[in-house]
Amino acid sequence: MKMDRPALHAEEMLRAVAMRDRAYEGRFLYGVETTRIFCRPSCPSRAAKPENLRFFADVPEAQAAGYRACKRCRPEERPFDVEKAQEIARLIEKRAEEALPLSRLAAAVGLSPTHMQKLFKAVFGVSPKAYQDGLRARRFKELLRDGDGVTGAIYEAGYGSPSRVYGEGRRNIGMAPSAYRAGGAGETISYACRHCALGQLMMAATDRGVCFVMFGESEAALLDALAAEFPKARLQKSIEADGERLSRWIDALDAHLSSRGPRPELPLDLRGTAFQLLVWRFLICIPEGNVVSYADVAAGIGKPKAHRAAASACAANRLAVLAPCHRVLRGDGGLGGYRWGVNRKRALLDMERAGLPEARKR
Ligand SMILES: [Zn+2]
Known part of the structure; x- marks a missing residue:
């Protein structure tokens, strides 16, 4: 095993890889000698035998050793900066009524438009544009309720013209009845838990979006509740499957509940009558x-x-x-x-x- 940066012991890194510990994100990378592929410490892929692991300080070091980046955890990309994404959301909330081109938003937070858009979508599940549309749609309804009249409400909510109100693409809420499968038969639902300001929180998602958010006394009790709602689905802890996406979503909701972060506008998979x-x-x-x-x-x-x-x-x-x-x-x-x-x-x-x-x- 090779170690260029003595800040972490090999045992510690082995443990981090075994636990897929996200806290080590950005501190080291590991490669697998048999496949010549390198990963982030939190990669959801099955980790290789400890004796086949090799550790790297950064991407250039791994590449120089002849390793290729894993397609699953994409270690060559920067770690996602959740706080930066929240800063963008706050900016959109403050200026929801204005036209906000990606280039202007990106410049305001010091990122390239592509990277800004990608980061935002990773953390909030929707594009900055869809997030702004969601805010506007809610404010539009609020203005209507306050009695400004439809036309006044349309302009105040930043739509510009009445014809745009109905053309705005709304985020995905709900599913086509044809896609509904009772009890989640044949589906895989991934879940994650956090301890937030209101107690233990569990979030679960299908590939369409969030299907379950509940508070409870313990992770075990919440898992029972999830199984009761989706008795036929295969349930798996997010780290095994779609860990990255769900982790960011539950972190965004936790930040909203525990430290007044912006309310995440996540894609939802609503199921019911x-x-x-x-x-x-x-x-x-x-x-x-x-x-x-x-x-x-x-x-x-x-x-x-x-x-x-x-x-x-x-x-x-x-x-x-x-x-x-x-x-x-x-x-x-x-x-x-x-x-x-x-x-x-x-x-x-x-x-x-x-x-x-x-x-x-x-
Ligand atoms: Zn990987």
Whole structure:
């Protein structure tokens, strides 16, 4: 085994590779002598026998030794900078009403447009443009509710002209009924856990997007809940499969909950009855800081008599925070129930209220 940088012991690096420990990202690379391929410490590929591993300080060193970059973990690319992606999201939030060409956004954070776009998509799951569209669509609905009239709302939300409102590509929410498979039969769902400000958090995703976000007492309890929701799917811990993507998504949500980072606009894979899908899509459109009643939800989906069914659909929500059922209160203004406990509901509402500009607080 060759060691150019004595900062890390070989034993430590072997352990990091065995654990696929992301904390060692950027500190070393490893190559496999039998395949002549080199990887990041966190590469999800099956690691080779310890005696076949060789360690490198950086990409040029690995290449000089005649190794090729792994196609899976792409060690020749820079590690993803989640904080930088959050800085971009904050910038978009501040200037959502303006036209923001990629070149201008990229210049503002000191990256090339290509790299900026790629980083943003890796962390938030959508392009900067789709993120901005999502913000505008929510603000458009908010302006309409505040009584500015449709035309005023269109211009204030930055659409420029009424014809653009309906042409804006929205992010992927939900799936075609033809693609729906009960219980996740034949599918692989990957999951990851974090300990966030509201307790243990689990996120799970199909290849279409996030299908499960829940709070719970422990990883084991959450895994039981995931298995109950998708009894026929193959469940695997994200590190084995699609680790990189899901890790960044749950990190972005954790940052939102634990340190007031921007709210991630992740691609969602919603699954439910036609009625549940109506309710959940309505929830996704409730602007941050706003609350509605179950009767508002029923009226909002065009079924004013169905407020009990609307409440049941909220209670069956599998996407905590991302489909914000915590913004639905009882008709008398009482907190109402919450699938993950009313204390968490109160904490989420307090957090969102605290984040609003003064003028909008009542
Ligand atoms: Zn690799």
